[in-house]
Amino acid sequence: MTASVELAGVSKRYQDQLITDSIDLVVAKGEFLTLLGPSGCGKTTTLRMIGGFEVPDEGTVRINGEDVTSLAPYQRRVNTVFQHYALFPHLTVFENIAYGLRRKGAAAERIREKVARGLDLIQMRGMEKKLPAQLSGGQKQRVAMARALACDPEVLLLDEPMSALDVKLRKEMQVELKHLQRELGLTFIFVTHDQEEALVMSDRIAVMNRGRLEHVGSAEEVYERPRTEFVADFLGVKNFFRGRLEGVAGEGRHRWLTESGLTILSDTAGSARPGDTRQLGVRPEKVYCGEEMSRPMSNQFAGTVDDLLYTGPTTSRRVTLAGGTALEALSPSRPGALAGSEVQVGFDSKNVLVLEAS
Amino acid sequence: MRHKILAFILVCLVVARRLDFASPGLAATIAWIVVGAFACVVGALVLARILVRVPRWVGVCLCALVLILGAKSVPHRQESKLNLYIWSAYLAPDTLPEFEKRHGVKVSFDTYDSNEAILAKLQAGNVDYDLVVPSDYMVEILIRENLLAELDKGALKNLKNIDPAFLDKPYDPGNRYSVPYFWGTTGFGYRKDKVPGVIDSWKVLWDPKYRDRITMLDDMRENFSAALHSLGYSSNTTSTAEIQQAKELLMKQKPLLKSYNSGNFHEMLLSGDAWLVQGFNGQVAKAMKENPNIGYCLPKEGCTISFDNLCIPRNAPHRELALLFMDYVMEAEVAAKLVNACYYSTPNRECVPQVSAHIRENSAIFPARENLAHTELIHDVGRAVEAYDAAWTEIKSR
């Protein structure tokens, strides 16, 4: 696979404030890559540099191997679905979708055909005469998609296209969008700050923090083996311990001693050597409580349930261990769980994440 | 909010600019209202959409402001005062103080720059002027409209100072209502250094040599007077054929003109922009004082003459005082000071010895008596004005 989009050492400053810090990123053809990160971390800025709306202060942007760093947006075969859609309010749905084609001077016949295809794609046939003001949020979003796709882009950039939609519609659109991308085989660079959305849709996720890419990997990899504490935290790891690598326990496990005096066993030690300290993390859904533990766990402690948080299908429990450390456990809701009860909690050594500093 | 403010500024600008044009003269005011009104209606309609979004108090304040300004401009009567309504620059610096001192009264005055302003003020009837100074044709109108009071000649001892040649004119036979104050002629001023030869005829204003150095007054009747006189006709003709001939003449002249100019033709003469300007003697005389190379010609074919006259409105509150003032300005010494200050021709023959020599020798202000032989007053020509107007429109539309 050739690289569709390639960022090499791309930095951008606004008034001495470093917004993106030497970003290196290669996106393969036909790949669905998601830029994930908290608000203000530089996702939009990165996207705008790919789209050509900002010129990086350092580094190069390549599209299909061609250096486009200083080309204007209209000279790049990249199209964008904007955060607020940016549909032309004075043009009908038809004309919005036809806009790019008209700029290329396409024949009327071809325009009609392509717009019709676009309308089919977004299932909005019969709405071509409407103005953007007469559309719902979801419809606008789809028109924005169709408008961008009508230009036959090589890369489609999507800046939080679903942030304005309600949860149900968003879920539907996520599926539709993913299908569409597979069908068309296009390169998508998708921006979101919603980790779930990122996991559902992406081939790969690039997690951004303060202008830097912290971890780029497949959805599974980023989720299961986050590289840094920031990534782990952003992807839902709630239990963190600061521990020192003591040495090797039996069965190839590594033994850690936390600040509050717990001993934790992990399967890997990452780059840590004995004596090094690392942040350790465990997902709440990997922490088992009392009777859920069908077998003894490699890390098992006694504690008291402080707090119960019922969320429907799952219940979250906060358990305080002997040394004062609190653990969060997430498990399917069952009747009878009570706050204040003494329980055993545990997690497997294979579920202990050894995290690098951000 | 920013846009509302912006819109509001815009309204203020429109209004302010329209007010700009509103000169005190009635004619200009009417023209302003009429020409401006449609622009304003339009403005109102456009603003209907904008103003409703301006807070109501802004509207109220606006109204209040306008009412206050309006109220302020209504002159209020003061009992012990003589109220003059007079052309601007028609008084000498000590004319009023001297009168005040002599009679122990106060004198106030308002000025105008068109005769129509007097008509409007007197017709409206709510202003208490004791003395007005209308021109000849306006005296005629005011008499017909019954707006003037008959003069008590017994009180005017100095009437004897007035040259009889300027009395008993057709606009007020027997001077029952008016006495002349200043008079003037409409000839043309010229630059002696640029226009050589004997200058005594309107014909030179048609000389192609001076293309683009000639101006005419922007006044229909004065233009026709020049043309009619140079054709040997009366400037008050009602003959369509004669008007047509005059029109042809004026059409022929138009390409030679720099501009039609009633305002600052004397300045153009001074700056050298124009060398031949049809104009009123008073203004040309002022230019002559500044540049001896400027001359004034009363064409031999004839020209128009006009009189500005002191009159007392019928409802003047202080008639006695007004008569005193009338008599006062006819005193030789006072009249001489007026001439020295204003540079206009006086009908007062007794004052001449006291007039400064350089003014006395100025042929524009004191023309030789024989040159006045062919002067003519402009009368209202009645229905014939439509023929004049049609011809004038044709000239102006080309």
Place this chain on the structure above:
Amino acid sequence: MSQRHSRSSWKAALLDPALGWLLAFFLAPIAVMLVISFARRGTYGGIEWVFGVGNYVRALAPDYLTIYVRTVLMAAATTLICLVMAYPAAYYIALKADPKWRSFYLLLAVVPFWTSFLIRTYAWILLLRTEGLINTMLVGMGLVSEPLKLLYCDSAVLMGLVYGELPFMILPLYSALSRLDTGLLEAAEDLGASPAQAFWTVTVPLTLPGIIVGTVFVFIPSLGAFVTPDLLGGSKSIMIGNRVQDLFASVRDQPFGAAISFLLTLIVLTMLVGAMRVKGRTDSLHGSTI
């Protein structure tokens, strides 16, 4: 702004004291004018209350048609030049200038209004006349051998009108441009539009309401102008405003003057209704009010 809302705001307009005042002040003279326009001139000026349409027949004479055509052409040219000059200025102020200087630039645009229009016009005369500053300089530098004819011609009138009306174009355009969503321009560029194409296909249609308002603000006063053609044009090629002024001031044929004024008012109102229609349609797209 939805259609429904704009209708109810008309109703509100009638209740607004400021507007009521405007209507009374501006509509009353028009009504008086209409009545007078059917009367005729008294033999010695004044108004004779004999009604007829004679004034309107006279107002359609060929000479008047020539003047109307010239007036409309002058006003149209003024509007066009103002538009072409004001658009870049407004564009710069609204979209390119440093925001903290914006008010200052706007102020600059209206500063000339702090002095009287007449005074400013006389200043132009001093600059443009044959022995004026510009000609003296040109001749002095040997660039021309004869002074140029800058004053008392149609181009002087045009220049004067443009000078006087320019701010009335800049302000509405600024207002429209400052609420333009620049994201739409990026969207256009993203879709392959060059900056020029984006300008014509997005900026211009979206600022159309401002263009219309500016055009109305400039065209209508230009149509009624009489001071500028008089002073800068030397009253040689007059506009209809001069004729009206003449009719009132020197011919003293008020009924005829009123008839011509009323015809103009009618034309302008028709135009205005048309402009409001177009503007109303564009407004409904993107909630712009000016």
